[in-house]
Amino acid sequence: MGKDRYLDHGKDRDIQRTYRGGAERELERETSVAKGPEKAIVVASVVRLDEDAEDSIHELVELLRTGGAQTVARIVQQRVRPDAKTYLGKGKLEELHEMFSQYRPDLVAINGELSAGQQRALEDRLSIRVVDRTAVILDIFALHARTAEGKLQVELAQLAYSYQRQEGLWQHLERLGGGVGTRGPGESQLESDRRLLRNRMAVLRRRLGDLDRSRNIMRDRRLGSGAPRVALAGYTNAGKSSLMNALSGATVSVNDALFETLDPTTRAIEERGYRILLSDTVGFIRALPHQLVEAFQSTLNEVHDADLILHVADASEPEHRRLAQAIAVEDVLEEIGAGAIPRLLVLNKIDRISNEDRQALRARHPDAVLTSALTGDGIDALRERLTEVARDRLTQLDVVIPWSAGVLLSDVYRLGRDISEEQTATGLHVTAMMPPAAAARLHTAIAALTSE
Numbered sequence: 001m002g003k004d005r006y007l008d009h010g011k012d013r014d015i016q017r018t019y020r021g022g023a024e025r026e027l028e029r030e031t032s033v034a035k036g037p038e039k040a041i042v043v044a045s046v047v048r049l050d051e052d053a054e055d056s057i058h059e060l061v062e063l064l065r066t067g068g069a070q071t072v073a074r075i076v077q078q079r080v081r082p083d084a085k086t087y088l089g090k091g092k093l094e095e096l097h098e099m100f101s102q103y104r105p106d107l108v109a110i111n112g113e114l115s116a117g118q119q120r121a122l123e124d125r126l127s128i129r130v131v132d133r134t135a136v137i138l139d140i141f142a143l144h145a146r147t148a149e150g151k152l153q154v155e156l157a158q159l160a161y162s163y164q165r166q167e168g169l170w171q172h173l174e175r176l177g178g179g180v181g182t183r184g185p186g187e188s189q190l191e192s193d194r195r196l197l198r199n200r201m202a203v204l205r206r207r208l209g210d211l212d213r214s215r216n217i218m219r220d221r222r223l224g225s226g227a228p229r230v231a232l233a234g235y236t237n238a239g240k241s242s243l244m245n246a247l248s249g250a251t252v253s254v255n256d257a258l259f260e261t262l263d264p265t266t267r268a269i270e271e272r273g274y275r276i277l278l279s280d281t282v283g284f285i286r287a288l289p290h291q292l293v294e295a296f297q298s299t300l301n302e303v304h305d306a307d308l309i310l311h312v313a314d315a316s317e318p319e320h321r322r323l324a325q326a327i328a329v330e331d332v333l334e335e336i337g338a339g340a341i342p343r344l345l346v347l348n349k350i351d352r353i354s355n356e357d358r359q360a361l362r363a364r365h366p367d368a369v370l371t372s373a374l375t376g377d378g379i380d381a382l383r384e385r386l387t388e389v390a391r392d393r394l395t396q397l398d399v400v401i402p403w404s405a406g407v408l409l410s411d412v413y414r415l416g417r418d419i420s421e422e423q424t425a426t427g428l429h430v431t432a433m434m435p436p437a438a439a440a441r442l443h444t445a446i447a448a449l450t451s452e
């Protein structure tokens with residue numbers, strides 16, 4: 001893996017890195033396979049080393065694994081807040097340094113956010129690459145981005161991250177008073193870097209805006225069909241894409257990796273004539289970098305615009321972890337303005353738990369659907385629930401279509417479900433379940449005809 005696989009603090013390298021193309025990345029990935037995974041030491045600063053803290057640290061280990069690094073050791077400091085200058089206190093910092101000779105790490109990964117100053121201080125003292133949790137997540141996103149839009153979104157998030165840290169450095173310089181020794185080439189370099197970043201970010205935002213507009217046109221077309229939109233949302237690795245495939249026969253990439261899916265996919269599923277548009281998209285994680293949430297706005301619109309959110313959770317996780325993950329999911333949903341959209345809880349991976357545990361889950365979450373995307377257990381029940389949703393959105397149409405207006409019948413057949421017809425003296429008596437807008441249109445057309 002290249003030396004600067006993760007975002008470096010060096011401003012020149014930062015900019016270089018963000019401009020590297022996909023081909024270079026591919027090459028880098030291939031050479032990294034040959035060399036074996038990088039070795040990382042994980043560093044955490046916690047108030048208390050409780051279950052949640054352990055989970056969060058474990059999650060960073062998983063994130064590193066997904067990004068291609070193996071965790072060889074960890075070091076946890078317990079204090080109210082990390083050291084303002086060096087993140088770790090003096091003693092822990094020495095302890096960490098002493099571990100290097102034994103573990104020979106390639107990088108140190110911090111389970112938290114580092115300021116640009118902290119990162120610089122750590123790298124100076126330890127002479128090793130230091131990355132924070134956000135950088136690790138951004139890196140995975142960069143690895144997994146496939147479409148042009150996904151790549152633009154990742155690049156925007158990376159630039160926002162760099163920009164924010166440069167701003168930190170800038171303020172640091174300003175605090176120094178801008179006096180003797182702080183001006184000069186360094187300062188103007190920083191200034192022009194920032195301008196470069198700003199310009200590039202503006203270009204990316206514009207391009208993403210264009211893409212979003214064309215996506216909106218497609219979305220409007222789908223809306224016109226009257227079919228309800230259902231979005232799969234949930235913690236990363238919960239099995240959203242697997243469920244998408246099980247429900248729709250799609251072939252979305254599934255992997256035991258975090259953030260496997262970045263690009264949204266929408267498929268129509270149809271059950272007894274009821275159509276549903278099902279979307280799969282990026283997963284969530286606790287402390288999802290806000291740069292990503294902002295950059296992925298257009299992708300997350302699939303969730304934001306849904307009529308129903310299938311909140312997919314991993315039934316095989318212990319209760320406390322599932323709860324923490326559910327809270328993280330709710331936080332992101334709130335952040336993207338999807339807080340008020342109705343939810344249906346789907347507890348997936350039930351093949352991994354005992355019968356008793358299933359009973360307990362059913363009792364605790366009476367409204368949830370229990371599924372296994374792996375064995376197909378519960379998939380029919382989930383499909384049935386989705387059909388009910390589609391049905392609930394339709395209204396009962398009950399009209400007599402005059403013989404002269406037979407053409408209106410085509411609308412009924414195109415958009416209606418459960419259709420019945422009966423011939424009468426004045427016309428065709430039709431009942432059907434219809435999208436409310438289409439039903440209203442028909443009523444108006446018939447009223448206009450009969451009043452003539």
Ligand SMILES: Nc1nc2c(ncn2[C@@H]2O[C@H](COP(=O)(O)OP(=O)(O)OP(=O)(O)O)[C@@H](O)[C@H]2O)c(=O)[nH]1
Nearest residue numbers: 236237238239240241242255259260261283373374
């Ligand atoms: N045992 C079991 N494994 C499952 C089930 N559903 C998914 N998995 C596995 O869980 C892992 C993650 O599945 P994905 O469908 O990629 O999960 P996701 O929620 O789309 O993940 P991201 O796209 O990374 O957010 C894969 O290894 C799947 O094979 C299930 O019902 N049972």
Ligand SMILES: [Mg+2]
Nearest residue numbers: 240241260261
């Ligand atoms: Mg997925």
